[in-house]
Amino acid sequence: MQKLGVGMLGYGFMGKAHTNAFKKANYIFYPMPVETELISICGRNEDKVREAARRYGYQRWNTDWREMICAPDINIFDNTGSNNVHEEPCIAALQAGKHVIVEKPFALNLEEAKRMSNAAKEADKKGIKSIVAFNYRFAPALRLARRIIAEGRLGRIYHFRSQYLLDRFSDPQAPFIWRLDKKQAGSGVLGDLNSHAIDMMRFLLQAEPLSVMAWNTTFIDKRYDSDGIVHPIDTDDASALWLKLENGAMATFEASKVATGYKTMWRIEIHGSKGGIVFDLSKGNDLQFFTKDDPLYLQGMRTINATEPEAHDYAKYWWPRGHNLGWEHYHIHMIEHFLRCIATGEDIAPWGATFEDGLRCQEIISAALQSSDEGRWINV
Numbered sequence: 001m002q003k004l005g006v007g008m009l010g011y012g013f014m015g016k017a018h019t020n021a022f023k024k025a026n027y028i029f030y031p032m033p034v035e036t037e038l039i040s041i042c043g044r045n046e047d048k049v050r051e052a053a054r055r056y057g058y059q060r061w062n063t064d065w066r067e068m069i070c071a072p073d074i075n076i077f078d079n080t081g082s083n084n085v086h087e088e089p090c091i092a093a094l095q096a097g098k099h100v101i102v103e104k105p106f107a108l109n110l111e112e113a114k115r116m117s118n119a120a121k122e123a124d125k126k127g128i129k130s131i132v133a134f135n136y137r138f139a140p141a142l143r144l145a146r147r148i149i150a151e152g153r154l155g156r157i158y159h160f161r162s163q164y165l166l167d168r169f170s171d172p173q174a175p176f177i178w179r180l181d182k183k184q185a186g187s188g189v190l191g192d193l194n195s196h197a198i199d200m201m202r203f204l205l206q207a208e209p210l211s212v213m214a215w216n217t218t219f220i221d222k223r224y225d226s227d228g229i230v231h232p233i234d235t236d237d238a239s240a241l242w243l244k245l246e247n248g249a250m251a252t253f254e255a256s257k258v259a260t261g262y263k264t265m266w267r268i269e270i271h272g273s274k275g276g277i278v279f280d281l282s283k284g285n286d287l288q289f290f291t292k293d294d295p296l297y298l299q300g301m302r303t304i305n306a307t308e309p310e311a312h313d314y315a316k317y318w319w320p321r322g323h324n325l326g327w328e329h330y331h332i333h334m335i336e337h338f339l340r341c342i343a344t345g346e347d348i349a350p351w352g353a354t355f356e357d358g359l360r361c362q363e364i365i366s367a368a369l370q371s372s373d374e375g376r377w378i379n380v
């Protein structure tokens with residue numbers, strides 16, 4: 001049994017989610033072609049990262065990612081750092097021969113994304129794998145949606161619509177953090193939430209956009225950090241995009257972090273000439289499907305619970321049908337896919353998002369930033 005050592009950058013929200021995924025992938029997908037060992041976790045504050053190593057079960061810790069990626073016992077570098085520490089460590093790790101996972105949004109800007117994608121292409125020639133953590137690609141209900149669309153059951157696609165809404169920053173007293181700072185985040189909900197939706201559109205429809213019209217805006221223009229220092233806000237609180245797709249479809253995206261009353265609401269609706277699909281993250285095991293093939297007297301949205309072991313991706317590894325999965329499982333599935341690709345040489349695409357997918361997504365984000373600044377359609 002091959003054993004691969006994991007080096008994790010970041011011990012926050014995603015550091016915890018990915019660590020959990022590595023641990024569970026080892027026994028849920030038993031027998032795995034490869035096992036992992038949690039070797040080191042990296043953060044800037046020694047006391048905190050030492051505690052994170054103890055809590056999560058890493059053998060050691062680093063306060064400099066450069067030391068971590070040089071270590072010979074680390075084979076996988078998992079970058080769950082803030083967006084401003086995606087590019088440099090990922091490229092250095094790929095060049096050092098480590099397989100790399102990076103969180104979304106892929107990069108701070110298009111230049112970074114191009115350099116990262118090029119580094120991944122070079123590494124791939126030597127069998128080094130890389131993936132962008134667009135984890136919703138591993139939600140069984142959304143994989144079912146992709147299958148239904150690929151089978152032509154929706155006919156010609158007319159609409160893709162995404163609303164990704166939360167209220168975490170609707171309180172003006174919510175403290176300033178890195179996500180609100182353009183230098184560290186690149187953009188606001190455009191990169192944070194709409195990146196997921198853009199990737200999902202590309203994943204489900206297998207179609208690319210021709211042009212983008214966007215409006216990104218900020219409602220609360222200053223916030224205080226935990227030390228009481230005031231920061232002007234230069235990232236968007238809300239982001240609305242229209243995309244013209246190459247297949248003639250209209251895609252619309254709305255994202256907000258000041259959508260009062262929503263904890264996290266993500267709804268995707270797709271309409272075609274023969275049918276429609278609705279996905280709602282708060283009921284993430286279900287997919288609603290409408291088909292005109294049903295007799296008229298029975299027509300209506302049906303709800304499919306995507307937990308049938310014989311029929312739905314990943315369901316057989318978990319519990320008996322109807323024993324629902326949650327958000328953490330998408331990350332576990334993603335890690336399983338990544339490890340299997342490393343062990344067998346299988347391609348990350350089309351199920352996982354490659355660095356090329358990360359670049360495509362960043363191209364759309366960059367076009368949306370330009371469109372919003374200039375108030376006009378931008379070709380992608």
Ligand SMILES: NC(=O)c1ccc[n+]([C@@H]2O[C@H](COP(=O)([O-])OP(=O)(O)OC[C@H]3O[C@@H](n4cnc5c(N)ncnc54)[C@H](O)[C@@H]3O)[C@@H](O)[C@H]2O)c1
Binds near residue numbers: 042
């Ligand atoms: N896929 C998803 O569903 C999802 C959800 C939330 C966040 N994210 C993404 O994950 C990434 C991290 O977000 P988060 O919510 O976990 O943030 P977080 O603030 O909870 O954690 C960020 C971590 O990065 C570390 N870090 C920052 N700079 C560093 C440096 N120079 N050296 C070492 N460590 C450094 C911090 O110490 C911290 O542990 C972001 O890119 C974010 O967009 C993805």
